[in-house]
Amino acid sequence: VQIVVLVKYVPEPLGTPTLGDDYLLVREGVEGALDPGDEYAVEAALRIAEAHGGEVTLVSMGPEVAASAIRKGLSMGAHAGVLVTDDALRGSDVLATARVLAAAVKRTPFDLVLAGVESTDGSTGTLPMAVAELLDVASATFARAVTLSDGVLRVERQTEEGYDVVACPLPALVTVTGSAAEPRYPTLKGIMSAKTKPLDQLSLADLGLSADDVAPTQRVTAATRAPEKGPGEVLQADDDAVRRLVDLLAEAKVI
Amino acid sequence: MVAIWVFAEFTSEGPRATTLELLTKARDLGDAAAVALGPGATDAAAALGEHGASTVYASDDEAYANGLGRPQVHALETLVREHGPEAILFSTSYDARDVAGRLQARLGCTLLGNATDVAGPGSAQTQIFGGSRIVDVELEGPAPRLVLVRPKSFPAEPSGGTATVVPVSVEIPDALRSVTRVEHHEEAAAGPKLEDAKVVIAGGRGLQDAANFRLLEDLGAAIGGAAVGASRAVVDAGWVPYSYQIGQTGKTVRPEIYLAFGISGATQHVVGMKGSKRIVAVNKDPDAPIFRMADLGIVGDALAFVPKLVEAIRSRTG
Numbered sequence: 001v002q003i004v005v006l007v008k009y010v011p012e013p014l015g016t017p018t019l020g021d022d023y024l025l026v027r028e029g030v031e032g033a034l035d036p037g038d039e040y041a042v043e044a045a046l047r048i049a050e051a052h053g054g055e056v057t058l059v060s061m062g063p064e065v066a067a068s069a070i071r072k073g074l075s076m077g078a079h080a081g082v083l084v085t086d087d088a089l090r091g092s093d094v095l096a097t098a099r100v101l102a103a104a105v106k107r108t109p110f111d112l113v114l115a116g117v118e119s120t121d122g123s124t125g126t127l128p129m130a131v132a133e134l135l136d137v138a139s140a141t142f143a144r145a146v147t148l149s150d151g152v153l154r155v156e157r158q159t160e161e162g163y164d165v166v167a168c169p170l171p172a173l174v175t176v177t178g179s180a181a182e183p184r185y186p187t188l189k190g191i192m193s194a195k196t197k198p199l200d201q202l203s204l205a206d207l208g209l210s211a212d213d214v215a216p217t218q219r220v221t222a223a224t225r226a227p228e229k230g231p232g233e234v235l236q237a238d239d240d241a242v243r244r245l246v247d248l249l250a251e252a253k254v255i
Numbered sequence: 256m257v258a259i260w261v262f263a264e265f266t267s268e269g270p271r272a273t274t275l276e277l278l279t280k281a282r283d284l285g286d287a288a289a290v291a292l293g294p295g296a297t298d299a300a301a302a303l304g305e306h307g308a309s310t311v312y313a314s315d316d317e318a319y320a321n322g323l324g325r326p327q328v329h330a331l332e333t334l335v336r337e338h339g340p341e342a343i344l345f346s347t348s349y350d351a352r353d354v355a356g357r358l359q360a361r362l363g364c365t366l367l368g369n370a371t372d373v374a375g376p377g378s379a380q381t382q383i384f385g386g387s388r389i390v391d392v393e394l395e396g397p398a399p400r401l402v403l404v405r406p407k408s409f410p411a412e413p414s415g416g417t418a419t420v421v422p423v424s425v426e427i428p429d430a431l432r433s434v435t436r437v438e439h440h441e442e443a444a445a446g447p448k449l450e451d452a453k454v455v456i457a458g459g460r461g462l463q464d465a466a467n468f469r470l471l472e473d474l475g476a477a478i479g480g481a482a483v484g485a486s487r488a489v490v491d492a493g494w495v496p497y498s499y500q501i502g503q504t505g506k507t508v509r510p511e512i513y514l515a516f517g518i519s520g521a522t523q524h525v526v527g528m529k530g531s532k533r534i535v536a537v538n539k540d541p542d543a544p545i546f547r548m549a550d551l552g553i554v555g556d557a558l559a560f561v562p563k564l565v566e567a568i569r570s571r572t573g
Contacts (some may be wrong), residue, residue: 005387017383017384018387019383025392030420032282034430047270048443056295056333067436077392078368082500093365094356094359094368095360095363095364095365095366096358098359098360110285115505118503118504120319122417123355123368123369123503123523124353124366124368124369124403125352125368126269126352126356126366126368126403127356128356129324129352129356129357129360129439130356130359130360130366131354131360132357132360133328133356133357133360133361133473134360137325138323138325138433138434138560139323139325139353139357139434140323140434141323141349141352141353142349142504144497157323157348158349158496158497159497160348160506161440161441161442161498162440162441162442162496162497162498163438163440163442163497164436164438164439164440164507165436165438165440166434166435166436166437167434167435167437168433168434169434171431172434176441177491177497177504178400178487179489179490179491179493179497182462187513216392216394216395217365217368217394217395217396218365218392218393219392219393219395220390220391220392220393221389221391221392221393222391223383223388223389223390224388224389225384225388225389226386226388226389228387228547229548229550231546231547231550232534232546232549232550232551232552233551234541234546234551234552234553234554235551235552235554236551236553236554236555237537237554237555237556237560239552239563241553241555241560242560242563242564242567243412243567244551245551245553246564246568246571247566248535248551249478249512249568252511252512252532252533254453254454254478254481254511254512255477255478255479255568255571255572
């Protein structure tokens with residue numbers, strides 16, 4: 001099984017994000033890492049490859065520093081990485097990103113594409129499906145479990161009410177939630193071997209795409225501070241706090 | 256008038272509330288139409304009309320119930336090419352997100368996610384950084400502009416209208432039917448639905464163990480008619496089913512009172528509950544972000560606090 005995992009280098013999730021004058025997220029000089037959500041997709045890919053044979057390739061788009069996110073996945077056990085990096089891609093929207101990633105995935109034969117459900121920084125959650133459409137493959141999102149037998153994936157897909165079991169033949173794209181298998185920690189051997197694994201760096205031109213293909217279709221015209229509630233009442237968790245909360249529930253007429 | 260479409264979601268009981276919210280907004284922006292695909296679509300048309308759809312493009316074809324987005328995208332593309340709407344609004348649900356995500360690539364149209372308001376066919380608002388910044392976005396490129404809107408961004412109000420039902424008869428190729436739902440499981444908790452409850456009680460990591468979620472059920476029973484939810488961290492950890500999840504991925508709630516126990520207030524969670532009328536948070540960490548939005552913050556161990564609260568409510572209500 002040839003598996004591709006779409007991964008993203010994101011700013012450290014616990015940091016404080018800021019907007020630049022161009023309304024783009026300031027990424028320069030900000031600590032970053034492999035998106036924690038993507039680690040679940042890498043883990044799912046490794047498990048399928050271990051069970052059925054085959055290789056796992058990580059594909060990413062981002063600045064050169066994003067190579068560190070790919071190295072993290074390689075140290076977990078993935079076999080190769082591809083990073084698309086190009087000045088024309090700064091501030092790309094979802095559609096442009098999908099075009100780039102789909103073009104990068106298509107360079108070599110694949111059976112399965114895995115991704116996280118949504119990125120930790122952008123959180124739109126629509127990129128993987130756009131890639132699936134451009135690759136013209138079936139898909140299942142929100143997988144909390146993925147297994148493969150006889151060329152058909154069995155996916156437990158989370159829903160509003162619970163979950164569905166979905167049968168999805170290969171080739172396919174699947175997005176994996178944080179309920180899927182816990183990502184492994186890289187071993188020392190894994191970290192060492194990751195340094196010598198192939199990591200291709202490509203430009204837009206290498207993918208046969210032009211700046212027009214990735215021109216932004218959205219423009220931020222204003223960013224304003226949302227009205228904030230003043231700081232509320234803060235109490236220590238003693239009997240007074242219990243009384244105060246019961247009073248509040250009574251005032252709101254819910255008890 | 257500009258044509259604004261709503262991608263309708265419905266069950267055998269009729270349209271989902273989020274669909275009616277979008278129609279209420281769409282009819283203010285232009286001529287609203289709904290696209291309803293799947294078994295029950297024709298039956299849902301009356302309620303869609305009552306909320307502002309002048310036209311409902313409907314098909315009861317089973318293919319739409321199974322295909323996880325591909326059949327819907329195929330039909331939407333055909334309808335868009337025929338009728339040329341200026342914008343299509345989707346609610347941020349699991350199924351609609353899949354359809355919108357694919358449709359942007361199929362049509363080469365722009366898609367804005369997580370919108371909290373729509374000003375017109377080419378402009379919308381979203382919130383970033385956990386709702387602390389409101390961002391105005393102009394949508395450019397070819398029509399239709401696609402917008403995924405957060406649930407409960409608008410009220411759902413009937414307009415008293417009626418819709419003309421236009422049957423959709425798009426042939427769905429077999430290649431787009433390769434995915435099938437083979438099992439369906441419901442895991443919703445007893446009691447009121449999270450989205451409808453006046454009081455929502457939510458638990459996070461601070462409860463320390465899955466077994467302690469029972470304390471929140473006790474509290475819900477003491478208050479009466481409260482729904483229990485959870486942060487993503489504990490859903491991912493397998494403490495409670497996914498149907499409990501409140502947040503970016505998960506449910507959006509706006510109760511009269513939101514009680515958060517052992518929840519730190521990560522951005523992921525906050526966007527799903529910050530519209531609550533009154534927020535009460537109990538957390539050990541005085542610097543937890545949840546306290547910045549709490550009307551009443553209580554610093555201490557949530558696990559020890561809940562039983563005391565249950566007892567006090569019981570003695571107050573007799």
